Every structure is written in structure tokens, then in C-alpha cells.
Amino acid sequence: xxxKTYLSEIKEIRVDENSPLxxxxxxLYKEFSSDYRxxxxxxxxxxxxxxxxxxxxxxxxxxxxxxxxxxxxxxxRSNPAKKVRVWYSFDLDxxxxxxxxxxxxxxxxEKWNEFNRKRLECLANQDFEKLADFVSFRTAKSDENDGGNxxxxxxxxxxxxxxxxxxxxxxxMLKKFPHKRH
Amino acid sequence: MELKIRKNGENYIIDVNGEMDLYNSxxxxxxxxxxxxxxxxxxxxxxxxxxxxxxxGIGALIYICSTIKKMNLKLIITNIHGSxxxxxxxxxxxxxxxxxxxxxxxxxxxxx
Numbered sequence: 001x002x003x004k005t006y007l008s009e010i011k012e013i014r015v016d017e018n019s020p021l022x023x024x025x026x027x028l029y030k031e032f033s034s035d036y037r038x039x040x041x042x043x044x045x046x047x048x049x050x051x052x053x054x055x056x057x058x059x060x061x062x063x064x065x066x067x068x069x070x071x072x073x074x075x076x077r078s079n080p081a082k083k084v085r086v087w088y089s090f091d092l093d094x095x096x097x098x099x100x101x102x103x104x105x106x107x108x109x110e111k112w113n114e115f116n117r118k119r120l121e122c123l124a125n126q127d128f129e130k131l132a133d134f135v136s137f138r139t140a141k142s143d144e145n146d147g148g149n150x151x152x153x154x155x156x157x158x159x160x161x162x163x164x165x166x167x168x169x170x171x172x173m174l175k176k177f178p179h180k181r182h
Numbered sequence: 183m184e185l186k187i188r189k190n191g192e193n194y195i196i197d198v199n200g201e202m203d204l205y206n207s208x209x210x211x212x213x214x215x216x217x218x219x220x221x222x223x224x225x226x227x228x229x230x231x232x233x234x235x236x237x238x239g240i241g242a243l244i245y246i247c248s249t250i251k252k253m254n255l256k257l258i259i260t261n262i263h264g265s266x267x268x269x270x271x272x273x274x275x276x277x278x279x280x281x282x283x284x285x286x287x288x289x290x291x292x293x294x
């Protein structure tokens with residue numbers, strides 16, 4: 001039996017330069033050189049300003065690490081001369097980030113959305129044999145250390161939006177944390 | 183990340199200790215490939231002591247899982263918890279990976 005919940009709301013990576021998520025007002029800022037070895041350290045420098053209540057042990061750190069890795073590795077090709085710029089703001093209600101690199105932009109964005117749509121169709125049909133072809137998104141530049149699955153989780157995690165600018169070298173994202181009622 | 187192998191009958195249990203991140207997930211992949219060369223046929227990957235996984239770690243598990251499935255050999259991943267479970271859930275791979283809650287359950291399932 002098929003499970004339509006996977007298809008009820010197919011999330012896509014959007015391109016919207018004018019998204020309010022690109023409003024940097026009041027956000028903190030850090031910039032880093034594109035040193036692959038420092039990705040987790042850079043992430044810790046960012047995430048340390050988040051309240052513990054929204055860290056969900058290390059889930060917030062892990063999700064931020066993925067977007068910084070994408071900027072360092074896929075955007076700037078780990079060229080230390082190129083910078084990654086991060087704007088961020090955290091409180092008990094939200095985590096908001098903008099990560100920008102100096103690369104040529106995410107050219108395969110449409111291919112990724114199409115790939116993700118097929119992946120969700122396999123899940124809806126519980127077709128795990130066919131799903132094997134859609135568990136890892138590869139491009140000509142992928143290497144064996146690329147899991148090819150970071151953005152699948154990102155689209156789910158950043159539930160307030162995950163949006164690229166027109167040049168596709170910057171991505172803005174928002175995670176909402178609903179208050180628990182006492 | 184530290185990897186230890188122990189044997190239980192025909193089953194080879196790999197205990198993973200530490201973080202499965204972009205810097206070290208390849209080690210698990212390499213170890214499993216070496217074990218396949220040595221004709222190991224039943225793998226249990228124990229993630230009890232893994233509290234952090236990223237897309238490279240998930241990618242390593244996907245690679246291992248698809249390789250073992252293609253060879254018609256057996257794999258079970260066990261003791262997934264905390265944020266590791268959460269990341270696998272976000273990636274919607276809980277149904278793709280063969281998963282049990284404990285090593286005992288994994289061993290039992292290997293016999294079926």
C-alpha cells in the first residue's frame with residue numbers, strides 16, 4: 001500500500017532573492033577561509049551562541065555543519081583564498097542562518113529537486129528496491145566522501161524555509177522551535 | 183572514531199565508537215570492504231557509542247548497505263539512538279536500512 005504522506009507536501013529547494021529569510025537585520029556575522037579541516041570548528045563557533053534548549057543535543061550543530069561544508073567544499077572548492085560568510089541569529093523560538101560562498105552557485109538545483117521528487121515517490125510507494133537509486137545525489141564533481149544526502153535532511157529540518165539567492169551561492173534557512181505548553 | 187570487530191558465531195559485530203563525520207566515516211567503509219574481501223558474509227554494525235553522524239556518515243552506511251545487498255549478504259545496523267536516529271529519520275532512511283534495537287535482536291534476525 002502506498003503512503004501518500006510522503007507526497008502530500010513535496011518540499012523543494014527554492015530560488016528567491018527577495019525572500020525575507022535574506023534580511024540580515026540584527027544578525028550576528030562571522031567569516032571563514034575555506035579550510036576543509038576546520039569545518040566542524042567553524043560550526044562550533046557559530047552554534048555556541050545558540051541557547052541549549054534549541055540545540056537538540058547536537059542536531060542543530062550537525063545541520064549547520066552541513067551547510068558550511070557545502071559552502072567550503074562544493075561552493076569554494078576548499079580554496080582557502082575564498083571566504084565563507086555566515087550571518088546567524090538564535091533564540092528559543094528560532095534558528096536563522098544565511099551562508100554565502102564565492103563559488104559559481106548551485107547549478108544542479110533543478111536536477112536535485114527532480115531527484116528528490118523521485119526519491120519521495122519511491123518512499124510513498126514503499127519501493128525500497130528502486131529507492132536504492134535515489135538515496136544519494138551525485139554530480140560530476142562528487143567524490144567518495146560526499147554522502148549526497150545532506151540536503152534531503154536539510155529540507156526537512158529547516159522547516160521555516162531553505163532558499164537560495166539568484167546567483168545560487170548563498171542559502172538562507174530558518175528552523176522554528178514551537179514553545180512547549182506547560 | 184574507533185572501530186572494533188568481534189565475532190559471534192558466523193556474525194561479525196563492528197562496534198563503532200565516536201563520531202561518524204566528514205573526517206572519518208570513510209574508515210568504516212574501508213573496513214567493511216576489507217572484510218568483504220576476506221569473505222565475511224554477516225555484518226552487524228553497532229552504533230551504541232555513536233552520538234553524532236553527518237551526511238558523510240549516512241553516505242558510508244548507504245554505500246555499505248547497498249554493496250552488501252547487491253552481494254546478497256547480510257547486514258543489520260543496531261542501537262541507533264539520539265540525534266543519529268533523528269538524522270536518519272530526517273533523511274527518511276529508517277525503512278531502507280535493516281535496523282534492530284539491540285545486538286541480541288540482530289543476531290536472532292540473522293538466523294531467520
